[in-house]
Amino acid sequence: MIRPTTSDQFSPISLRPAPLEVRDLTVAYREKPVLWDVDLVIPEGQLCAIVGPNGAGKSTLLKAVLGMVPRASGTVQFFGQPLQAVRRHIGYVPQRSSVDWDFPTNALDVVLMGLYGRLGWFRRPGRAEREEAMRALEQVGLAAFAQRQIAQLSGGQQQRVFLARALAQNSDLYFMDEPFAGVDAVTEEAILQVMHELKGRGKTVVVVHHDLETVRDYFDHLTLLNVQVIASGPLEQTFTAENLKATYGERMSLGR
Amino acid sequence: MELFLAIFTDYTLRNVALGAALLGLVGGVLGSFATLRRQSLLGDVLAHASLPGICLAFLLTGVKAPLVLLLGAGAVGWLASLLMLAILRTTRLPEDSALGVILSSFFGFGIGLLTFIQHSRNSNQAGLDKFIFGQAATIVGEDVATMALLGGVALLLVGLLYKEFKLISFDPAYAASLGLPVRGLGTLLTSLTVVAVMIGLQTVGVVLMAAMLIAPAAAARQWTNRLSSMIWLSAGFGVLSGLLGALISATRENLPTGPLVVLTASLISLFSLLLAPERGLVWDWQRTRANRRRIRLERLLLDAHVLHNHAELTPLSLAQRRRSTPARAKAELEELAAQGWVVQRNDHWELSERGHAEAHRLEQAMRVLPKTLGPLVGGGMGGAS
């Protein structure tokens, strides 16, 4: 069921509610607020960056939106619906450093995990799932590494395995937490290619990013975050010296 | 062989062997998940903490039925794990200290209760202390049935929830994003570990239980890179340790089963750590040694090559260049000769055809190396270029 949205920021042309709409989101660990009164609308079919200094709450924003950390207040809707209703249509790519890569499993197996949500409880993946996972691996250029133990992959390849896992979910909305952190040029290119392919298919991609120099080349939409949302909108409107100064403080300047 | 057959004929030995094998099986499976979730020592804590549970169950009910005592052990062990998590969630105390506090205070309390029971009543109490180091010889058919029931339920749950347990062990954040109840599943896995501990109480006892969760899993990890095979192997190693330990302890009097089972499991993991294909440490050392030797020989060949081209290659000249003694240099030349890279002509040495080719190949290779490696290969290169 699709409910009409009440947000006045919402574009009147589109008939569908926005992929992600966050209102008044506040998150606090212990006493300090990590996110304060965040309002955010992510437009459909675009590549969106969330940028801000360390400790600005970028990763926390993703986790709070996906219900992985408790919210102090606020509402989050995906395509006009609550998280539970659309969970399977949301792909999440966590930071590479968040897992133990010495875990006894191979690349194909990790990608298969992307299909666990669809499989539901108790059922095991079968041949059809395997083929689907292989296709996702092919998309990120790692078909030849399917049986490789994950510790034997390079950092970039590991990141691409995570990407393939999210692809296998065949979602409409993707969240990626620092996918470009510490990867090689080949991987950076591969991730970009996948992102554009997703965009071509009308999917929405939200990326936590910290490299200001590439923001302009990679993304359509930019949200500047430092506990609060400093600015959010189409890249050319938000990527301004003034906004960056407000986000990072005085010492940061455009282009460097 | 005769001894092995005794498993089928000797009632006591059969029960001991079955009990130990069941422990190995369940411990091996759940230990695999525990070690991968970095909770290896949680089993140790649960085991120690279950001692007061045994005593309390006896004090409250007055019976010594294995199921009653094991349920008491399980309940208190489980409570201890919840307390542990609560301490970690609400304080700054490091995890290992929290484990240590729970382990030693519960165990101390258990010892206190045990001695209290021993001193205050004289009949019926004998045998509670067997749970400390285990006393496999006292296992009877009823005990084995209890263990099989508990273990069967635990293994069934692992079989049903294998995919979910795998995911929360590898990537809990992603599991949460898929909507899995990560915390609940984690608690369930820990509870199943408590069941494994309950099965082990009579065989190896609370003190040595940790080994049956860690050693088979650590051994299995060395042989495979897949979780499913690791779990099967770990279960197999566990069963093997149980059976072997039980058999060895039957060979002589006064040989306690528990420590023998644990030692067997430890030896299997030591063997695996050293000699498993690919991950075995011995192969690592061999590779490192072979590499070192190859690099040393190549450096030697390059020095010999320079001398050959610009001066005369003798033990003396090589010793001067390498700041060593002529005797050592002679030995080194003979090593090169063994590779077929130099040949001796009367009192001096020459590079062979193959030696020249190899030296050229090395020089070519080093030129392509990035500049940063320059100083490392220094010395001989200067003369050659």
Added chain:
Amino acid sequence: MSADVIIILTAILVSTASALLGSFLVLRRMALMSDAISHAVLPGIVLAFWVSGGERATAVALLGAAAAGLLTVTLVEWLSRTNRIKNDAAIGLVFPALFSLGVLAVSLYFRNVHLDLDAVLYGEIAYAPFNTLEAFGLNLGPESLWIMGTLALLNLLFVLLFYKELKLSTFDAGLAAALGFAPGALHYALMSLVSLTAVGAFQSVGAILIVAFLIIPPATAYLLTQRLPVMIGLAVLVGAVSSVAGYVLAILLDASIAGMMATVAGLLFALAWLFSPVDGVIPARSRRARQQREFAARLLLAHLAHHDRPVPVREVLEEFGWSPAFLAQAQQWAQREGLIAGDPHGLRLTARGAVLAGERP
């Protein structure tokens, strides 16, 4: 000296020697290494008894037993450096193996001799008054007092002499190394003393309960303060109180003395966990309730700032999903601070509230 006094004094010396070292073990996250050491000295002690002829172990042989503790540390560190297994699994692999060897040896060769499995578990502190030390034909008093007194003094000297180095290498091993303080050597010195203390205390409290003395009092102190010298002092105090109270309890219940001392230490830890002003659950809970109230009030201010009109209470409740009681608490606090005012039509900001709502949190 009466027997009671000797036993209590021995226990206090054990707990003091342990608490001094334990404080650093807790801070260096090596608590479980001490668990491993205490188990692993058993085969060393068995060997020491065997070498000394089975009746009583000589001091030299006991020094050898402490080497088993160091062997454990070395083995565990080597195993985790190979990257084949994780550190905690390495600990759990090494100590049961060594302990099994010890138990096997005890049950094979020392049945009914001066070393039995009960002693391994909880020591024989009750016999402390009867084992006396004799030298030059003189009776010098209880042996345990001499052994534990020496160890407590040794540990105290170590902590006093190397306080600065220990502190630095505990909090920043890299910096300590750069300043030339050899954190590695200090680490092994600490581990040697832990092994020695475990061997020395073995007779009194057994191999396993020594961990209770090494870890629980410092962990309790850790919850009570954030200053290192205070923590060490409190750890010693908690250890001493556990010793005295544990002894009294053991006599009353006719239970194991060492076991009851560990129990009391555990109870003291539980008290600190619940009530510590620094880290206690109950003070933290009331603090959190207060913070939540203030936090909610700030959220309320931010919300009201979006509106020019007074906002009805019902609307606020819907917006935040709060219970009416919780809103009442937050509202009360904000009104007392003069930040919002009640209005027939709902809630609105005061001038002061408007200023505060505009500020970044």
